[in-house]
Amino acid sequence: MLKGRHLIDSQDFTVEELDQIFELAENIMEKPEDFIHLCDGKLLGTLFFEPSTRTRLSFESAMLRLGGKIVGFSEPSSSSVTKGENLADTIRTVAAYTDIITMRHPKEGAPKYSSLYCDVPLINAGDGGHQHPTQTLTDLLTIKVAKGEIANLTIGLCGDLKFGRTVHSLVKAMSRYANIKFILISPQELQIPEYIKSEILDKKSIEYVEVERLEEVMDQLDILYMTRVQKERFFNEADYIRLKDSYILNNDKLKSAKEELIILHPLPRVNEISMEVDNDPRAWYFKQAKYGMFVRMALICKLLGVK
Amino acid sequence: MLNINSITKGIVIDHIKPGYGIKIFEYLKLNKADFTVALIMNAVSEKLGRKDIIKIENEIDIDLTMLGFMDANITINVIENEVITEKINLSLPDRVEGIIECKNPRCVTSSERGIVHRFKLIDENKGRYKCEYCNQIYSWEG
Numbered sequence: 008m009l010k011g012r013h014l015i016d017s018q019d020f021t022v023e024e025l026d027q028i029f030e031l032a033e034n035i036m037e038k039p040e041d042f043i044h045l046c047d048g049k050l051l052g053t054l055f056f057e058p059s060t061r062t063r064l065s066f067e068s069a070m071l072r073l074g075g076k077i078v079g080f081s082e083p084s085s086s087s088v089t090k091g092e093n094l095a096d097t098i099r100t101v102a103a104y105t106d107i108i109t110m111r112h113p114k115e116g117a118p119k120y121s122s123l124y125c126d127v128p129l130i131n132a133g134d135g136g137h138q139h140p141t142q143t144l145t146d147l148l149t150i151k152v153a154k155g156e157i158a159n160l161t162i163g164l165c166g167d168l169k170f171g172r173t174v175h176s177l178v179k180a181m182s183r184y185a186n187i188k189f190i191l192i193s194p195q196e197l198q199i200p201e202y203i204k205s206e207i208l209d210k211k212s213i214e215y216v217e218v219e220r221l222e223e224v225m226d227q228l229d230i231l232y233m234t235r236v237q238k239e240r241f242f243n244e245a246d247y248i249r250l251k252d253s254y255i256l257n258n259d260k261l262k263s264a265k266e267e268l269i270i271l272h273p274l275p276r277v278n279e280i281s282m283e284v285d286n287d288p289r290a291w292y293f294k295q296a297k298y299g300m301f302v303r304m305a306l307i308c309k310l311l312g313v314k
Numbered sequence: 315m316l317n318i319n320s321i322t323k324g325i326v327i328d329h330i331k332p333g334y335g336i337k338i339f340e341y342l343k344l345n346k347a348d349f350t351v352a353l354i355m356n357a358v359s360e361k362l363g364r365k366d367i368i369k370i371e372n373e374i375d376i377d378l379t380m381l382g383f384m385d386a387n388i389t390i391n392v393i394e395n396e397v398i399t400e401k402i403n404l405s406l407p408d409r410v411e412g413i414i415e416c417k418n419p420r421c422v423t424s425s426e427r428g429i430v431h432r433f434k435l436i437d438e439n440k441g442r443y444k445c446e447y448c449n450q451i452y453s454w455e456g
Binding site for chain 2: 093094095112113114115116117119120134135136137202
């Protein structure tokens, strides 16, 4: 039962509960007109303590498409934070006005702390470099739609695996499904943190390999999840220059890829996927953004208990 | 050899890891006590080789959770009429609240007023704790 629950961490829900959300999201995608009045009279509070246009618009679109309404702010300068109000008071007040809240905050753990004072469902829309559970739901739904199931897949995660919170969450989430193999493609400097390997992959005996070159594993992948290699993460510029082009995905690099590969990216893209790839049917990253809205619609419905 | 029956009524905190006695002494604010206290450092121990001991000639409330967090091998001997009436063996607490602070500058605890720092035990063997807000990993290092 998801009614009344908070979503702070992508592991808060069981695989079965996630399946309920994905099933509803797919029903909405199939016949959205059946759901346009589901949240009539309901109000979503959008508390964005730092700007995140994409995520905020996704949530707002989701609620509006369900017939609900939205109130909130998109940066702290337009909230009582500037008057020195603490988070607990802000959340208690907004919870009194609304039926469900989504929060983006620069501080890690802010949604978890807020949830202690929140008597309506609270959705974490990203807290610093810590968690972004609805991005993980988006990634999982996209994989499910593309592949029919979230199992028996080889997923390549490419780019900044050290600081990429979406990568960490996705590895944690996918490690709960059967027969998943990870290929971790990154420069030495940006390898996935040790705790992910020791506490998730090794502990669950999940197969994984670490490589530096995308080309050498391209033909093995069912999913390629691209992230941006960030110049500012490197200790010296020579290493960045040596590696940056390795991770610019283009048509040439895709020549050895499977026909049924899907390419994902949490967006925004900078230059790690060449625009020529956009026309390739294997490019799923813009569909992925759309699925993000549908999965948020399903999540809102489940947490409100209207479906 | 140390003799615990020098205490008439009080407690002896025994089997403290060498070097940790002073930290516990300070944590319990025993330097400000108006009753008899003793800190013995580097005493000979059959079990540990060396150990610290704190003797307190008074009835005081001790936060066993915190002591367990600082050194789970500690033994507390409760003394009445110069004899040990109770031995308490400590263990690592499952949760630690308001005792240590999360040092992650990006953690919500670094900015919110009045927030209680909370940690959960995640690895008993290594004494590792996790901040319940930001998941930063900690162990007691004094």
